[in-house]
Amino acid sequence: MNTMDDTVESELLEVPILLERPWAVYAACKSEQSLLFFPQNKNEERKALAICGSCPVVEDCLAHAFETKERFGVWGGMTERQRRKCVSR
Ligand code: SF4
Secondary structure (H helix, E strand, O other): OOOHHHHHHHHHHHHHHHHHHHHHHHHHOOOOOHHHOOOHHHHHHHHHHHHHOOOOOOOHHHHHHHHHHOOOOOOOEHHHHHHHHHHHH
């Protein structure tokens, strides 16, 4: 059960994220558990990548990941390993 404090805290956390990533309101993953995008195995990784495959903001998400040098997780249809390979080329 949420308390008033939980709601306020949650709203305070969401505002900066939306300002930084306004495209996230269209994200295919917005109703998914965020832990899925920090996969612990290949099966979870495949599920996350499949969701990215139908995401209308995949390019914005990937650009954000490169711009902010996101080190962990699936962003923009790429795993952290795939992004590291792009950067090292
Ligand atoms: S590309 Fe993937 S991680 Fe990025 S917003 Fe879309 S579904 Fe989420």
